[in-house]
Amino acid sequence: MPTIGEILKEIKEELSQKDISEFQVEAEIIIENVLNISTEKLYSNLNHECSKIEYEKVKKILEKRKKRIPLPYITRECYFYGKKFHISPGILIPRPETELLVDRCLYNISKSCNNNLSILDIGTGSGIIAITLKLIYPHITVSALDISKKAISLTKKNIKLHNLDRKINLFNQDFRDHLNIKYNFIVANLPYIPKKRFPSLPAELKFEPRLALDGGEKGIEIIANLIEILPDIVKDNNSKVILEIDSTQLKYIENLINIYLKSAKIYSLKDLSGKDRVIEISNIT
Numbered sequence: 422m423p424t425i426g427e428i429l430k431e432i433k434e435e436l437s438q439k440d441i442s443e444f445q446v447e448a449e450i451i452i453e454n455v456l457n458i459s460t461e462k463l464y465s466n467l468n469h470e471c472s473k474i475e476y477e478k479v480k481k482i483l484e485k486r487k488k489r490i491p492l493p494y495i496t497r498e499c500y501f502y503g504k505k506f507h508i509s510p511g512i513l514i515p516r517p518e519t520e521l522l523v524d525r526c527l528y529n530i531s532k533s534c535n536n537n538l539s540i541l542d543i544g545t546g547s548g549i550i551a552i553t554l555k556l557i558y559p560h561i562t563v564s565a566l567d568i569s570k571k572a573i574s575l576t577k578k579n580i581k582l583h584n585l586d587r588k589i590n591l592f593n594q595d596f597r598d599h600l601n602i603k604y605n606f607i608v609a610n611l612p613y614i615p616k617k618r619f620p621s622l623p624a625e626l627k628f629e630p631r632l633a634l635d636g637g638e639k640g641i642e643i644i645a646n647l648i649e650i651l652p653d654i655v656k657d658n659n660s661k662v663i664l665e666i667d668s669t670q671l672k673y674i675e676n677l678i679n680i681y682l683k684s685a686k687i688y689s690l691k692d693l694s695g696k697d698r699v700i701e702i703s704n705i706t
């Protein structure tokens with residue numbers, strides 16, 4: 422049977438031939454997942470011979486990945502904010518850009534003098550944002566909401582994984598029907614891809630759920646719905662709303678905010694590639 426080093430080389434070659442740009446990292450993840458080892462262990466055991474079963478498992482994963490199925494849907498795990506989470510098909514795979522949303526929430530929580538803060542994560546998906554915030558600030562009241570039943574059941578699994586049972590309030594609901602509770606902070610990464618962009622999306626994105634990506638004709642329909650109801654769901658004028666957006670939509674969203682929330686202030690933050698990625702809305706009520 423081949424050694425770990427030989428398998429690593431084989432996976433890298435096959436993935437790069439398929440134009441998978443992250444072939445180096447993905448090759449490591451595949452081996453680590455099959456052998457249940459860390460990256461350090463992988464590189465200190467390059468001459469270790471794999472068993473037939475392990476090699477067959479690697480081959481199976483490789484075949485699926487070559488069909489452009491995103492790797493996290495095959496290994497059923499992903500990383501966010503340095504922590505491991507369960508992921509499954511039907512739920513959006515967390516993106517590194519979304520960490521900026523968490524950074525901004527953490528900044529606001531750390532600046533607040535209120536010891537009874539509440540925060541709602543709208544469109545929680547796998548629960549990554551709500552869980553990360555609760556792990557860092559256990560004293561705040563964290564709620565997570567998603568219209569998708571599958572998302573809520575995966576969030577439950579991730580809550581268990583991080584030993585937060587019964588510590589996060591869950592709502593399987595459309596946010597437009599969640600008008601009876603008010604929060605200090607709202608955080609949301611809602612679908613924002615314009616309909617017309619779908620045919621030209623990378624092959625991997627076609628495996629992800631439309632419900633998590635499709636933002637309507639211009640990509641801002643769902644975000645617009647949220648902006649409209651914000652005065653009903655924020656506690657007071659110190660409340661903040663932190664949203665992930667597509668950089669091309671900033672102008673449209675600013676217009677919507679000016680229409681629906683007359684006195685609101687908007688602050689935008691750029692991601693590592695210099696694109697407007699997060700907006701913070703304050704002075705809402």
Ligand SMILES: C[S@@+](CC[C@H](N)C(=O)[O-])C[C@H]1O[C@@H](n2cnc3c(N)ncnc32)[C@H](O)[C@@H]1O
Pocket residue numbers: 513514515516519543544545546547548549550566567568569572594595596597610611612613632633634643
């Ligand atoms: C872009 S994904 C974000 C998932 C996760 N928060 C993340 O950042 O990885 C958007 C999520 O919003 C949910 N969603 C879409 N429309 C919704 C609605 N009207 N009410 C509540 N959730 C909704 C989808 O089911 C999906 O899980």
